[in-house]
Amino acid sequence: MSDEPDEPIAQEIDEIEAFKRFFQRHSAGVAIVTATDPSGHPVGFTATSLASLSAVPPLLTFNMARTASSWAAIEATTHVAVHVLDVRNRALAARLAGPHDRRFDAADWAFDPTYGVPVFTGVPAVVIARVVERYPVHGNVVLVAHIEDGSLGEDGVGLLYRERRFFGPGDEV
Amino acid sequence: MSDEPDEPIAQEIDEIEAFKRFFQRHSAGVAIVTATDPSGHPVGFTATSLASLSAVPPLLTFNMARTASSWAAIEATTHVAVHVLDVRNRALAARLAGPHDRRFDAADWAFDPTYGVPVFTGVPAVVIARVVERYPVHGNVVLVAHIEDGSLGEDGVGLLYRERRFFGPGDEV
Numbered sequence: 001m002s003d004e005p006d007e008p009i010a011q012e013i014d015e016i017e018a019f020k021r022f023f024q025r026h027s028a029g030v031a032i033v034t035a036t037d038p039s040g041h042p043v044g045f046t047a048t049s050l051a052s053l054s055a056v057p058p059l060l061t062f063n064m065a066r067t068a069s070s071w072a073a074i075e076a077t078t079h080v081a082v083h084v085l086d087v088r089n090r091a092l093a094a095r096l097a098g099p100h101d102r103r104f105d106a107a108d109w110a111f112d113p114t115y116g117v118p119v120f121t122g123v124p125a126v127v128i129a130r131v132v133e134r135y136p137v138h139g140n141v142v143l144v145a146h147i148e149d150g151s152l153g154e155d156g157v158g159l160l161y162r163e164r165r166f167f168g169p170g171d172e173v
Numbered sequence: 174m175s176d177e178p179d180e181p182i183a184q185e186i187d188e189i190e191a192f193k194r195f196f197q198r199h200s201a202g203v204a205i206v207t208a209t210d211p212s213g214h215p216v217g218f219t220a221t222s223l224a225s226l227s228a229v230p231p232l233l234t235f236n237m238a239r240t241a242s243s244w245a246a247i248e249a250t251t252h253v254a255v256h257v258l259d260v261r262n263r264a265l266a267a268r269l270a271g272p273h274d275r276r277f278d279a280a281d282w283a284f285d286p287t288y289g290v291p292v293f294t295g296v297p298a299v300v301i302a303r304v305v306e307r308y309p310v311h312g313n314v315v316l317v318a319h320i321e322d323g324s325l326g327e328d329g330v331g332l333l334y335r336e337r338r339f340f341g342p343g344d345e346v
Contacts, residue, residue: 142234
């Protein structure tokens with residue numbers, strides 16, 4: 001899974017390098033977060049920071065940079081849609097990580113009639129969540145959102161990400 | 174990857190159920206977080222909420238419940254060790270999610286001589302991070318930690334978790 005040369009065990013590295021090397025060895029599930037900006041346009045991005053915070057109340061967290069094109073909308077919105085992706089959604093994951101003016105250039109989404117947030121079709125699961133906390137940390141924000149509604153699509157095998165590569169799940173261990 | 178019956182597309186479900194179903198379809202990389210409690214004992218737990226927050230400064234986040242056996246130590250500590258796991262570490266992941274008085278019952282860890290936190294051997298990557306924020310949200314806490322040091326072990330294939338099962342990575346897509 002890595003094209004790095006072998007590293008001696010316990011090699012000491014500085015803190016920026018430690019961050020980089022550490023997260024190169026971490027795998028993450030891939031999600032898409034969307035919202036609608038104050039002028040009514042959809043925004044969204046591919047996120048690898050989605051995590052569960054608690055089941056009761058049903059809370060999730062995700063992280064983003066305040067330099068992200070979606071931040072102005074995420075800062076102002078009451079609700080977001082959060083989508084879990086499947087390996088069949090690999091092109092969607094790449095699109096939502098590409099040029100921000102092209103991210104909604106396909107007929108695979110619609111505004112939710114109740115919450116007004118853009119929801120992609122063809123994904124395994126979506127929740128609509130109210131943003132309840134936005135914690136600024138340097139140029140970044142940790143967001144907490146309370147799940148209010150959800151829908152399920154066809155289940156599949158989760159899309160995963162590590163070291164700039166997308167992959168599917170392997171064998172149970 | 175799922176033993177659920179097929180679900181109709183866009184089935185509406187209530188918010189607790191929405192949370193549960195949504196995270197059943199989310200896959201996560203597996204990490205272990207450790208610290209030393211005020212009386213000098215090691216504590217730690219298996220976490221599926223590890224996420225990157227920013228590279229500069231090098232920040233990570235993870236979530237936990239304040240009812241967790243490790244919380245008193247995590248609340249008081251200045252530093253934590255965060256370990257990325259490999260499929261070879263599957264038993265370690267299960268041990269650190271099991272009875273808390275048995276989690277350090279093996280000779281596969283040592284206190285870091287500089288920071289005093291317990292560090293497991295035989296994992297792909299470890300960082301030692303200073304806890305810089307603890308955000309309480311209901312009975313839970315979102316933690317932000319600044320990576321100060323790190324070391325690399327032998328690389329391998331990341332350990333993943335979904336729906337109470339551990340698995341390895343599959344093919345690139």
